[in-house]
Amino acid sequence: MGFIRDRRHNGVSVARLRPMAAVLATMAMGTAAGCSGSSTRADSRPAISTVSTVSTASNTSNASNTSTASTAGVSAVRLDGAVYGRPADGGTQVFAATENNTVYALSPTDGSVKWSKHLAAPFRPHGCGNIVPLGITGAPVYDPDSHLVYVVTEDPDAKHVLYGLAASDGHVVSQVEVDAPVGDRAFLQQRPALTLWHGHVFAVFGGLAGDCGDYTGAVASVDTATGSVHWFEASTSGRGGMWAPGAPGIGDDRLYFSIGNGNADKAGEPFDGTDSVVALDENAQRVDLFAPTSWAADNANDADLGSMNPALAAGHVIIAGKSGQGYLLDPEHLATTTPTTFPACAAFGAAAVDGDVVYLPCADGTRAFRISAQPTALWHAPKANGQPVLSNGRIWVTDWDDGELYALDPATGATDRRFAVGTLPHFATPTVVGAKLFLGTTDGVAIVTP
Numbered sequence: 001m002g003f004i005r006d007r008r009h010n011g012v013s014v015a016r017l018r019p020m021a022a023v024l025a026t027m028a029m030g031t032a033a034g035c036s037g038s039s040t041r042a043d044s045r046p047a048i049s050t051v052s053t054v055s056t057a058s059n060t061s062n063a064s065n066t067s068t069a070s071t072a073g074v075s076a077v078r079l080d081g082a083v084y085g086r087p088a089d090g091g092t093q094v095f096a097a098t099e100n101n102t103v104y105a106l107s108p109t110d111g112s113v114k115w116s117k118h119l120a121a122p123f124r125p126h127g128c129g130n131i132v133p134l135g136i137t138g139a140p141v142y143d144p145d146s147h148l149v150y151v152v153t154e155d156p157d158a159k160h161v162l163y164g165l166a167a168s169d170g171h172v173v174s175q176v177e178v179d180a181p182v183g184d185r186a187f188l189q190q191r192p193a194l195t196l197w198h199g200h201v202f203a204v205f206g207g208l209a210g211d212c213g214d215y216t217g218a219v220a221s222v223d224t225a226t227g228s229v230h231w232f233e234a235s236t237s238g239r240g241g242m243w244a245p246g247a248p249g250i251g252d253d254r255l256y257f258s259i260g261n262g263n264a265d266k267a268g269e270p271f272d273g274t275d276s277v278v279a280l281d282e283n284a285q286r287v288d289l290f291a292p293t294s295w296a297a298d299n300a301n302d303a304d305l306g307s308m309n310p311a312l313a314a315g316h317v318i319i320a321g322k323s324g325q326g327y328l329l330d331p332e333h334l335a336t337t338t339p340t341t342f343p344a345c346a347a348f349g350a351a352a353v354d355g356d357v358v359y360l361p362c363a364d365g366t367r368a369f370r371i372s373a374q375p376t377a378l379w380h381a382p383k384a385n386g387q388p389v390l391s392n393g394r395i396w397v398t399d400w401d402d403g404e405l406y407a408l409d410p411a412t413g414a415t416d417r418r419f420a421v422g423t424l425p426h427f428a429t430p431t432v433v434g435a436k437l438f439l440g441t442t443d444g445v446a447i448v449t450p
Helices: 295-300
Strands: 048-050 074-078 094-097 102-106 113-118 141-143 148-154 160-166 172-177 195-197 200-207 218-223 229-233 255-259 276-280 286-290 311-313 316-319 325-329 340-343 352-354 357-360 365-370 376-382 389-391 394-399 404-408 415-420 431-433 436-441 444-448
Touching: 094 436, 102 148, 141 195, 160 200, 311 352, 311 357, 352 389, 389 431
Parallel strands: none
Antiparallel strands: 048 074, 074 444, 094 102, 102 113, 141 148, 148 160, 160 172, 195 200, 200 218, 218 229, 255 276, 276 286, 311 316, 316 325, 325 340, 352 357, 357 365, 365 376, 389 394, 394 404, 404 415, 431 436, 436 444
């Protein structure tokens, strides 16, 4: 599809119109699915492997104790690349997307492949970056009204395209180029989860690991009815990567995103919009923004807010970022009210929320806080350093360093069970579908039946 590109600066929207090396060491893996441009059916689907070892997991009395990891109840499907984005729940299907730019529809009962669709060859970054190759990195999103699953690919020329695929068989229904209107697209990475909100798909962009090249963090808001694209640019001076891997905080009339460190990093320099929490409307227009008074020092020391997705709980927006300083913000008045601060943690990704309790994705393991006028720390679960998910009376969170999935008691943080799921990408996050969990690995998807 064609498109018209306009350029602009300073965070105002612009419209564009479109016309596991082994998942488990004990598992025998099948061959990867083919990469043809057409859908692939069960006759060429990747093999499913299961392990029936008796579990050695045991209950524990506190958050610091751990149980022995088990492979019981874990199966795996090998795909044609690493799955960095959290699989999407499509009801009768689970959608996983790989760094080889292939989308798979998996059965929610046994993980078998219903169809696959290869969209493009991937990009191989140069200069810096820690995901090679780069294909589909951000988590896909499923629209239950249109029965489309959306993904953003990166092709060999570093072009980023938002595809809408039919959930029934994977055929392409729509495609829109979503390269940011500033900077060099070869240094952009679409890392955060795609978000469907008010008839728009939001695709969020940051830089590569190492922060090389000419890029500016950005948000594309794509109208699913017309294909028009509106843009938000995160920084007036460049950089300001928007890369936290989860979805934004979702309010009634705005979405909340975090922005990373920018080039303005000396006292007395003009504020460039970075190290901040920004609220955007459905057309990616900025309606509010918070930045700590320490923004220049945070930028200079890589201690910005951009590593965590803002969360909403108990009438507040909660953000922590890399520095360990937590902030409670007024959702309606980010810029004009004095925030409450509290000792939190270096947080990476999206939190889980249950009423007034927030489970933060801390680098040193999940931490629970009760949110009030002054947040109270409840517990800490060391090593469980992924993005926590609350479901079926448990906190499900990975230790992506050691390739394990934890089931934690949400009241105490005690480990109920641990599952060995194989080599995991950074910030791997499970999707709970019925009684099973689907988790992206470095070579496919692990399926856990607790």
